[in-house]
Amino acid sequence: MILITLFLEFVLLSFVAFGGATALLPELHRVVVDHHHWMDDTTFTHLYAIAQAAPGPNVLVVTLIGWEVAGLPGALAATLGMCLPMSVLIYLLMDRWERLSGQRWQQAISLGVAPLAVGLIFSGATLIAQAADFRLGAWLVVLATAFLNLRYKTLHPLWLIATGALLGLSGQL
Amino acid sequence: MNIAHPPAPPSGPEPAPTLNALFWGFSWVGLSGFGGVLPFARRMLVDERRWMTAVDFNTQLGMCQFLPGPNVVNLAVVVGKRYQGLPGAIVAPLGLLTGPVLIVLLLALLYDHYGTLPQAQSVLRGVAAVGCGLLFAMAWRMGMAIREKALFWPFTLLTVSAIAFLRWPMPLVMIAGLLLSGGVAYWKLGRK
Known part of the structure; x- marks a missing residue:
């Protein structure tokens, strides 16, 4: 079932989406184009362009990919897969956040993740340039x-x- | 960041927003921004509707950015739960996403019908080029915001090599990268 695969792929992706959906661009390309062959390079860059030109949060590129793979159910499966796990986690965690925040390991992760996110976004930019064959x-x-x-x-x-x-x-x- | 914001007016706390207000408030946020709506979330929550103070907003946003996933969706869940419990935590992100998803799906329909036209391809090519430039700018801005560049920029370089050139799977790269980069940060924090 492609819908389940789609949903699970995005659930997995949501756990590494530090820096939001923008930082996820290279991995989206790897999973969707290179691994599953759900679409080609051109379509991928087109979907990215459409998401750029539409109002809304960055996560919409995920909605578009889901649509392209499996229509309306695909769009919903991909978006839910991307948003649901962390929404649930944050719902359960938010009341305990006060105690966690400010601790040394928590600060270390926040500091440590920033340079990685920069690298991911830079990679996303080079990847779009390559895929679109500028x-x-x-x-x-x-x-x-x-x-x-x-x-x-x-x-x-x-x-x-x-x-x-x-x-x-x-x-x- | 926003240390010198004006003191809150002496009136009592604003009444908790209703489910309706949460839905439409976040709808406004979702439809306001292009390529990211976080600044608009701040404007709505802190400046216009005063559902949160600036300090409150920064703390909550810190948590949303600490966890992976779409930050602004996480933020909607937090604000929704805070004022209306579970129903609020469902309604606020729905408000955020419904309008933009409908618009983007409409665009997708158009793309499926007309996407093969050469004119459409040319337009999308131009937009992709601008989108690519915006990504480079964002990477630059975030990179310059990092303190202790000599210590942390090498991890940026490693990430780019692993992701853009070697095309390794991101989960592996992130786990390894976080252990290394977070480890260095942990050590650095201990020396202060």
């Missing part, structure tokens, strides 16, 4: 976007996304 024009857009986003903090990303869509439509990328 040429010079697209790389220029990548660089300009990163620069503008870092330099002008109040510039809404939606403007960048819209510009990217138009540049894409003009066939220059």
